[in-house]
Amino acid sequence: MSVRFWDPDGTTYGIPTYPLRLAPQGLATRRQLRARGLRPGGQEVAAQLLWRHRRGLGCAYLYRIERAKPVRPMTPGRWRAHEAMMRPRRTCSVCRRDVGYVLRTSLGTCEPCDRTRTAGKD
Structure with a gap:
């Protein structure tokens, strides 16, 4: 486990931060929400994922699944x-x-x- 990005209380990075693939249950990225037919629905970012990337750092924001709303239909x-x-x-x-x-x-x-x-x- 990458200890560098393990900050579940948000003291180092300002918001709870987890290494890639180690986020707790109940959180999802925008893409993961969309795959479930959901959207963030105006909620604040709950946490973030950080990982080393060949061009620097990779970051993905996480949202609470229970607060997500259904995707609006295309009119x-x-x-x-x-x-x-x-x-x-x-x-x-x-x-x-x-x-x-x-x-x-x-x-x-x-x-x-x-x-x-x-x-x-x-």
Whole structure:
């Protein structure tokens, strides 16, 4: 066990802190809550997980499962807003078509336009 990140009373890190995979029962990350069909629902962070990461420290916040609320269903208005938000990410900057998939940010264009553009560079 990594003693470095074991701080269940929060004296060192300000909130209860546990090493990766050693959080007590009843706490979950946002992803774990979502997998159960729940959301934090406005509650404060109950604890955190810390672990060594190749780029420094990894951190994940934990929430109390019993205080979590069900995920809100997607209404037609929310679906429209989601579509409007995603449309620019699917629109090619060259041919201005909605290609039906999220474009790679490294290209910024659809595959046919990228092939046409790179063919002229050979």
